[in-house]
Amino acid sequence: VSASGKPMKRESDLIDVWFDSGAMPYAQLHYPFENKELVDSRSYYPADFIAEGVDQTRGWFFTLHAIATMVFDSVAYKNVISNGLVLDKNGNKMSKRLGNAVDPFGAIEKFGSDPLRWYMITNSSPWDNLKFDTDGVDEVRRKFFGTLYNTYSFFALYANVDGFTYAEEDVPMNERPEIDRWILSLLNSLIKNVDACFADYEPTKAGRLITDFVNDNLSNWYVRLNRKRFWGSAMSTDKLSAYQTLYTCLETVAKLMAPIAPFYADRLYMDLIAVTGRDQVVSVHLAKFPVADENLINAELEARMQMAQDVTSMVLALRRKVNIKVRQPLQCIMIPVVDEAQKQHIEAVKDLIMNEVNVKEIKFVDGAAGVLVxxxxxxxxxxxxxxxxxxxxxxxxxxxxxxxxxxxxxxxxxxxxxxxxxxxxxxxxxxxxxxEDIPGWLVANEGKLTVALEVTVTDELKREGIARELVNRIQNIRKSSGFEITDKIAIVLSKNSNTDDAINEYNTYICNQVLANSLTLADEVVDGTELNFDDFSLYVNVTKL
Structure with a gap:
């Protein structure tokens, strides 16, 4: 009997309550009593996409299709992602009893929602179980978001000094340096591939592609190799090309990452267009998603630059093996070439490689010549x-x-x-x-590529290495002293038999690199900062003029 005194009876003809959820697409429209045309015309139904946990295989996923098939002779949805489970870092189910559960709100408070989201999307495919580790979230925050922030900060620092607002006409592609055309080719390849990944419901691949582009190519290669182009006083065509290229990369990355990192992407995008006014939208999420320009994609150029990156990576690894810093010049890299195409690729980028790994020359030898066994x-x-x-x-x-x-x-x-x-x-x-290593050389192999690095340091090379090391130390003093990037300085260095010859030989070079009007040697340095080297020390006084 009900509360009002009316008799009630049990309904004997029951089915699984999941069929209530299975009727959701039409029940929410009150079909067929209302909105009949939306369902019958197929403009509203079937759905393009659905996502739920793997346990819904026999629940919601099934009943949606079952009802759709019986009533409409149709599928209920076109694409499905069946989410895996979030486990602890050891692969165990999270449990309050075991004390291995992670508070999501605490993680968001500590790392931010976008690093958390980026980690969960890029760590494993949505349909795989995720071993959740807060150290991984922190690594994403530092390595990806931190790298992207530093890249933007570098751009903004010099753009503000030069007053760059993207008011000028675009520098024609045929007038841009090869490295600009390379990163723009790679950017458009990225747009093409990320768009395809999102269209195929592969957000993990999309996020990883963006991560690799930002970390390996934009920051660690393009910006690092082009810093000096932003330092010049005049706005030359070359400098303008560098600004426009880097701006385009940052703006495009903001759009590409927006579906996964909505807050960070929005802030980055709005900070960029607030100065340039290149878009009038109030959010990155209202901007048009990038479309690849096939005319800017140059597969051969990308292959050449990849070869440069591979050689550079191998040489730097050999340097680390014997603890020789990159600032210490070395004489030669020797490369046994497998074929003429490989030689041409390396030949085209050898100046870039030599500058990046700080060697004087690259020699090519026949792969079968026996120089390297x-x-x-x-x-x-x-x-x-x-x-x-x-x-x-x-x-x-x-x-x-x-x-x-x-x-x-x-x-x-x-x-x-x-x-x-x-x-x-x-x-x-x-x-x-x-x-096999040969005396005075170190050798590394990677696939078809072999490089040999001459590791003998002559007195001449040592003097140049000291000069480069001093430049680095003085730049650090400038930074820690809070000097502006345009401030001129005067330098006084203590005399030392280990460094005097190098300083005298490279005096002009050091001054040019650190914006110094003078560099003098003195028997005693007043109020000096101690610079410790391997087996001796120097004192330096840096004064802003």
């Missing part, structure tokens, strides 16, 4: 299942390969042996190719 070692996990009982004979044949045979393996990606009267093909991916 290469050897091959089998990966038994890959080759064992392939050759079985013949593995011992294959291993012996691989170990005995000539330099010419190794060069052919590198060039073609495979090499064919004669084994018991039959062909035996070994793929480059199934072996490890390495080079």
């Amino acid at each position: 290469k050897k091959v070692k089998c990966d038994f996990k890959k080759l064992g299942p392939k050759f079985g009982k013949q593995m011992k004979a294959v291993a012996a044949a691989v170990a005995g390969m000539s330099q010419e045979a190794i060069a052919e393996l590198e060039k073609n990606g495979s090499y064919t042996f004669q084994l018991d009267g039959a062909d035996a093909v070994v793929e480059a991916a199934d072996v490890e190719i390495f080079s």
